[in-house]
Each structure stands twice: as C-alpha cells, then as structure tokens.
Amino acid sequence: MDFKDTLQMPRTEFPMRGNLGQREVEFQKNWEAMDLYNKVLEKNKDGVPFVLHDGPPYANGDIHLGHALNKVLKDFVVRYQNMIGKKARYLPGWDTHGLPIETALGKKGIKRKEMPLFEYRKLCYDYAMKQVERQKEQFKRLGVLGEWDHPYITLTKDFEARQIKVFAKMVEKGLIYKGLKPVYWSPSSESALA
Numbered sequence: 001m002d003f004k005d006t007l008q009m010p011r012t013e014f015p016m017r018g019n020l021g022q023r024e025v026e027f028q029k030n031w032e033a034m035d036l037y038n039k040v041l042e043k044n045k046d047g048v049p050f051v052l053h054d055g056p057p058y059a060n061g062d063i064h065l066g067h068a069l070n071k072v073l074k075d076f077v078v079r080y081q082n083m084i085g086k087k088a089r090y091l092p093g094w095d096t097h098g099l100p101i102e103t104a105l106g107k108k109g110i111k112r113k114e115m116p117l118f119e120y121r122k123l124c125y126d127y128a129m130k131q132v133e134r135q136k137e138q139f140k141r142l143g144v145l146g147e148w149d150h151p152y153i154t155l156t157k158d159f160e161a162r163q164i165k166v167f168a169k170m171v172e173k174g175l176i177y178k179g180l181k182p183v184y185w186s187p188s189s190e191s192a193l194a
Helices: 020-033 036-043 065-083 099-107 117-141 157-172
Strands: 049-053 087-091
Touching: 020 036, 020 117, 036 065, 036 087, 049 065, 065 087, 065 117, 099 117
Parallel strands: 049 087
Antiparallel strands: none
16 A cells, blocks of 8 residues: 555645746746736826836946845835835836946957047947846846836936936026035046046
8 A cells, every 4th residue: 555645635736846947937927928017006006106216227247146135125115115005116227327337348358549439439338238138137037027118228318318407407596516626536547536
C-alpha cells in the first residue's frame, strides 16, 4: 500500500515551484494587457488627487541597487495611496542633461573636443534616449506601475519650454538676481560644480 494514497490532501492548480524569474514576467504582461495602472486610476477617479513626480535618475547607464530601492519604495507609496482611495498617479522621469551623460560617453572613448559641437550633442541625445528606454524596461521589470508611455524627459522641447516659462516668472518676481556669491567652476569638466 502506498501511504500517500491514504492522505486526504487538497488539490490545487498552483505549481510546485515558484519559478518567479519566469512567472513575474507573465504577471507583468498580464498587468499590461489588462491596463492595470489605468484601471486603478479609473476606480479612484473621484478620489483626492495624489501625484508622485519622480526625482529623476540620470539616463547614463543600467539601473543599480539604489535605483531599484528608490523605484520600489515610490511604488509602495503610490499603491498604498490608491488602496486608501486616492487617485494616485506615478509620473516617471529622467534627467537627460549634463555631465553624467558626457562622462558616460567619455568612458566609451568619445572625445568632445575632437568633433563639432552639434555632432557631440547628437551623440549625447541619442545615448540619453537609448538609456531612457533601457532603464524604463528595467524599472518595469521590477513591477513598478506608472505612466511609462508618458514620462517627462528633461531634454524634450516641451519640458524645456516649461522650464523657461517658470524661469521667466521667477525673473518677473525678482527672484533671479546677480549677487556676490561665487560659482565654483571645474576646469576639467568645464562645468559649474553643484
């Protein structure tokens, strides 16, 4: 007699192994197919608005553990706000300007002073946009829900136009002025130091 035949065990459709590396991809495809993010927003359409704007990462390479922690914690906040009935949006974004992008290109052997500036800027643009798409897929792979099809990207013309409008309002209000505080400058990177 086989003793396992004498046990009254429940039957389940659950697989014996988690195989999360493969199953998570299935879950995420299912979420995307059902448009889960927008369904949650629709469910809470009359709720108090809660918008989490992403403090954007630089688009200069693959994500690292700090990026992962940052995105997952933000996802927790947005999901919690939606669970309590708020209309909680998550608007991801990327910082695509400046020295981090130029440094990443420099590591690939591209030298700014050995080519016309417009050509170098085009390389920076192409590199940054490629990294945005790459990081976007990596963040989505973490299971983070958000407006991935409508991120803000700091080098787009509409984003820059909004920045100029805000700056103009600051000038009109007298918030921008020339003072005596020094601006520290890096001769090697030819940039102001933050």
